[in-house]
Amino acid sequence: MVIMTSSDTPPVPRRLPSGVHEAVRPGCALLRLETTESRKGVLDGAWWPRSRDIGAELPALLSALVDHLGPVSRVGLDAVAWEGLPTRVVVDDHVVRVDSFPVGDDTVLITRGDRDIFSLLVVPPDAAPDAARAAMAQAVRVDNVSDAEQILLDTGSGRGPVG
Numbered sequence: 001m002v003i004m005t006s007s008d009t010p011p012v013p014r015r016l017p018s019g020v021h022e023a024v025r026p027g028c029a030l031l032r033l034e035t036t037e038s039r040k041g042v043l044d045g046a047w048w049p050r051s052r053d054i055g056a057e058l059p060a061l062l063s064a065l066v067d068h069l070g071p072v073s074r075v076g077l078d079a080v081a082w083e084g085l086p087t088r089v090v091v092d093d094h095v096v097r098v099d100s101f102p103v104g105d106d107t108v109l110i111t112r113g114d115r116d117i118f119s120l121l122v123v124p125p126d127a128a129p130d131a132a133r134a135a136m137a138q139a140v141r142v143d144n145v146s147d148a149e150q151i152l153l154d155t156g157s158g159r160g161p162v163g
Contacts, residue, residue, distance in 0.1 A: 031064050031120075032136040042144055043151075046121040046136035047108060054082040058098070061108075062091040069112050072096050076109035081122070106148035106158070121148045124158035131157040 033045040049057040054077065065072055071094055079085060079100035089096045110118040121139040123132045135157040138144055144151075152158040 031061065032140055033068060042119070042147055043107070043121050043139040044118040046123060046139035048123040048127065048132050048136065049125050051125050052081065052083050054098075055084050055086065058086075058089055059091065062089060062096055065110055065118075066091055066094075069110070069118065072110055072112055073114070074099060074109075074111035076101065076111070078103050078105060078107075080104055081106075106152055121151060123152070127157040131155050 030048040030050075031045065032047075047061055049061070051057060058075065062072055062075070072091070074097045075089070076099045077085065079102045081104070082100075085100050086098055088098055106122050108120045108122055110120065112118065121135060123135050127135070134155040135151050138146065138151050138155060139148070146154065
């Protein structure tokens with residue numbers, strides 16, 4: 001598992017160096033989370049998957065999130081953006097429901113408990129490393145007022161919504 005933390009916090013041992021997908025072993029999630037408790041920004045973090053194969057990508061993301069957020073009960077994804085969307089995934093012997101909607105909004109919604117929802121920007125797998133890092137950094141800024149689509153357009157990380 002690889003976690004990128006907000007740049008305003010001291011480095012942690014699991015912080016991602018300036019590498020790209022190839023520098024991170026398979027089964028790891030490229031994830032950046034906002035580390036403040038305020039959660040005032042539009043997004044709570046960003047995820048840069050290696051592919052659009054959700055069966056290959058989602059387990060690593062959920063494992064990383066469970067390590068930092070605690071048990072996750074649901075995941076909401078754009079049905080159009082992913083291949084092979086399951087209805088549930090088992091993480092650490094716990095079933096996580098997967099909801100899908102054709103929203104095309106470049107986000108994944110993570111529900112912890114009954115009502116605590118985290119919104120993560122999804123950086124397209126084929127994004128250039130510098131653009132992906134810029135998008136992930138913008139997504140976790142406390143003062144960010146841009147939605148996922150705008151961040152991807154502003155940073156050149158992708159073409160905006162899929163579908």
